[in-house]
Amino acid sequence: MIDRPRRFGGWTGALAGLVAVTSVAAQEAPPLQVPAKSVPVPSDVSPQMAKIIGAPLRSNWNIQPKTGEAWKPVAEAGAAALAKLVPGMLERLKVKVERTTIDGVRAFILTPEEMPPENRNRLLVHVHGGCYVLNPGEAGLPEAIFMAGFGRFKVISVDYRMPPEATYPAAHDDAITVWKAATRMADPKNMAVFGTSAGGALTLAMVLRAKQEGLPLPAAIAPGTPMSDTTKVGDSFVTNAMLDNVLVSPDGFCDDGAKVYANGHDLKDPMLSPVYGDMHGFPPTILTTGTRDLLLSNTVRVHRKLRDAGVEAYLQVGEGQSHAHYIRDDTAPETRKVFEEIAWFFDRHLGR
């Protein structure tokens, strides 16, 4: 049994610094004092997912590189580690990948060994995550491989420019350049865009920008746990802090990554905080998050905004999962189910 707390130890108020940041509109009630917790790995997940959920907090979550040059070695070390996992993923999921350049933008083309007839005229565009500073090259591929493999779609994954090579709007420009090119390769009615975290935000931003520029829209999108609000508004930035073992804190590495990419550009611009964008006319959208995700609120807020705009929008939430846990291990049944759900949604909304 849990005793009702009447006094609090030294860590009370550890997150109190967030109050000033998140309470943009003053809400009168005093903050709730939540005691420290010892949180076990949930029993109702697969052994593979239990391993991901049970991992300690990301070791470098509180580094705060302030320049693109300072990010570079961090990104390179992370990418080298991730890239090693790619060949195994490609083999297990029977996906082939080739590097290419599309209208000057670096990209990869992923093709499943077997493509069902209904997917032969379909084409997906993928934008990877990593706080706009991480996962260059092959390191950005896991989610694209999972989608190509579990969904058996052809996928173009955009290896967009990041700091120190370039800052905002370079990644956005590269993504929209590839989108434009892709709409000449297939019928946009047969196409979808997807991505996780910064890639989820880019997915939403691509639709906002396509609307602005009068470009064809995709027939569906799948933003996974999108960084939809870089201004730190969202309840789970507080409630899931120090619980999400990937992003860990709203003041952690990802915040600095986004700021370095923004390079002074207003973070409330819907291009960087798409939850503030006008979502009328958006294509059907499937959103993915987890119960421990620091961006749980930023995902459900996008869902609500889409529904308010009359858009068909569908939400899936992974039990016990922190930020983007579903793009870690293709052998976890939870991973397969997330991508099968997205594939089901795409199949429902894409032409053939």
Next chain:
Amino acid sequence: MIDRPRRFGGWTGALAGLVAVTSVAAQEAPPLQVPAKSVPVPSDVSPQMAKIIGAPLRSNWNIQPKTGEAWKPVAEAGAAALAKLVPGMLERLKVKVERTTIDGVRAFILTPEEMPPENRNRLLVHVHGGCYVLNPGEAGLPEAIFMAGFGRFKVISVDYRMPPEATYPAAHDDAITVWKAATRMADPKNMAVFGTSAGGALTLAMVLRAKQEGLPLPAAIAPGTPMSDTTKVGDSFVTNAMLDNVLVSPDGFCDDGAKVYANGHDLKDPMLSPVYGDMHGFPPTILTTGTRDLLLSNTVRVHRKLRDAGVEAYLQVGEGQSHAHYIRDDTAPETRKVFEEIAWFFDRHLGR
């Protein structure tokens, strides 16, 4: 900025007692030590919802009555307070209510003043929440009023028997008795069942039982934050403990209420923990929960189970909301949106 915790105060381990309960299948990693937090009311909710979210923890959350007789004064005091709010709700939402008895079961019939033509042959059945021990009589009506008012449907609300009057399976029997009678009043293809918390679990249990008994199934259901697992499995039982200001703790009042109703019956029986039931053949289902809900996991686990069974299932999650916050204040825009979403889902799946 949040410091990374290296030492923990007196409240570390306050929830450690849960480990033994939830780790039915041993998951190897050590528990994550989450420091105490000071959690403000989120800035991105309406003033009405901010008031609900900002309320202190329910004052009697840790009472633990062990008999129906001990629950009775608690239920009566709560019901008297809630019943006072009902006339205002009926007036604002333009709904009429009459008491009745259906095949021996106490019930209410709710009728909106104006019913659109497409709803005239439709009929909804409502089962209220309250841990199987609370909200007798008018106190069980708010959700039924919101559905009748915002959705403009005719609703039968079941005032089922509870301890000390009767224990399991009395509430289940009453609910299914009313369902059977209702299927003689309207075409089941034009009908839906809904309810929140214990009422969400009853909604799921009614479908399981209708399947077993070969009764007609409703065309859609809306279990809100269902008590789908009374065995305390579910990650948010830990992660949202002391944060959800309604249920507060898996070891709080609601657990005892369910046990008093179960009266020794196996809590893992799908009638009392419907997440373990066979959901093949279930009708389209819309589930509602909140980011701070103690039953967030129990809601998303049902969503996943339904999808695994090939059922069309749709999830909505309220920003910052604890357990069943959406049935508190009909003047909160968030409340209206939740019921409009359920009405949209019913309209999509019910015949006319």
